[in-house]
Amino acid sequence: MNQNTENNNHEGHRVNAGGIGRLAPNELNRIKNVIAVMSGKGGVGKSTVTGLLAVSLQREGHKVGILDADITGPSIPRIFGIKKRPEDMGFGLIPPETSSGIRIMSLNLLLNNEDEPVIWRGPLIAGAIRQFWTDVVWGDLDYLLVDLPPGTSDAPLTVLQSLPLNGLIIVSSPQDLVVMVVNKAIKMAEMMNIPILGLVENYAYMICPKCGEKIDVFGESRGKKAAEDANIPYLASLPIDHKLSELCDKGEIEKYQSDNVKDMASWVKINVHM
Numbered sequence: 001m002n003q004n005t006e007n008n009n010h011e012g013h014r015v016n017a018g019g020i021g022r023l024a025p026n027e028l029n030r031i032k033n034v035i036a037v038m039s040g041k042g043g044v045g046k047s048t049v050t051g052l053l054a055v056s057l058q059r060e061g062h063k064v065g066i067l068d069a070d071i072t073g074p075s076i077p078r079i080f081g082i083k084k085r086p087e088d089m090g091f092g093l094i095p096p097e098t099s100s101g102i103r104i105m106s107l108n109l110l111l112n113n114e115d116e117p118v119i120w121r122g123p124l125i126a127g128a129i130r131q132f133w134t135d136v137v138w139g140d141l142d143y144l145l146v147d148l149p150p151g152t153s154d155a156p157l158t159v160l161q162s163l164p165l166n167g168l169i170i171v172s173s174p175q176d177l178v179v180m181v182v183n184k185a186i187k188m189a190e191m192m193n194i195p196i197l198g199l200v201e202n203y204a205y206m207i208c209p210k211c212g213e214k215i216d217v218f219g220e221s222r223g224k225k226a227a228e229d230a231n232i233p234y235l236a237s238l239p240i241d242h243k244l245s246e247l248c249d250k251g252e253i254e255k256y257q258s259d260n261v262k263d264m265a266s267w268v269k270i271n272v273h274m
């Protein structure tokens with residue numbers, strides 16, 4: 001891939017949205033909604049939530065893609081069990097599809113060995129993310145979900161600045177400093193003029209496998225209150241579920257069924273169109 005794409009063949013595509021230079025899509029793409037998923041730190045389940053949301057939207061008959069912008073820690077291909085290399089058609093890269101037809105683009109799919117570490121500096125990472133938008137033939141999509149790198153560093157900022165996002169979802173866990181994470185995300189989103197679709201609290205509780213009782217492993221959830229205080233929707237409270245991690249490890253996230261996730265997808269759909 002050419003790291004200078006923005007300056008040569010796509011130069012005419014730079015548009016101004018909210019005072020920030022946003023990239024227009026490849027002319028072969030018609031993407032209705034672009035939603036980014038962010039977290040304050042790594043490991044809270046951001047990629048898993050992105051994957052679950054994609055699966056749920058796809059099940060409802062929408063055309064869905066995932067742009068894995070977590071360049072140095074890409075886990076989307078692994079949870080969907082895909083290793084197929086994107087095809088280079090000359091006019092762009094064709095993203096491989098998962099078994100249910102979700103289109104995926106991730107740096108991991110371009111590496112010769114998925115265990116290879118990506119030791120790149122900020123500008124190179126930013127360039128790769130931009131090219132996943134400009135040089136990938138996503139085609140017609142109802143929803144493109146963008147799995148952001150954790151935190152508020154260069155890479156998530158690049159996405160917020162350059163992609164025409166319709167909304168941002170925050171994923172947090174009960175151990176997280178949720179109030180701080182939410183406030184930081186809100187400030188970033190306000191600066192970039194992007195609506196916050198809501199907060200998803202992962203690992204929020206657990207269901208006892210013997211008696212079915214709900215256990216607040218990390219104490220009472222603070223996510224709901226944080227969302228209320230910040231005046232953003234509380235999209236979902238997802239339990240720690242051994243079945244989910246097992247399926248993710250096997251690359252079979254598409255087999256996971258959960259009413260919570262179904263409700264989360266419905267909420268996202270409503271909020272993104274408000």
Ligand SMILES: Nc1ncnc2c1ncn2[C@@H]1O[C@H](COP(=O)(O)OP(=O)(O)OP(=O)(O)O)[C@@H](O)[C@H]1O
Pocket residue numbers: 039041042043044045046047048049070073075149150202203238239240241242244245246248249
């Ligand atoms: N609700 C859950 N129940 C059980 N396991 C989960 C749950 N959510 C995520 N996991 C597991 O936790 C691990 C980390 O999840 P994931 O990769 O989604 O985190 P992340 O926030 O995207 O991390 P990073 O930002 O560092 O890439 C994975 O092995 C995943 O299968």
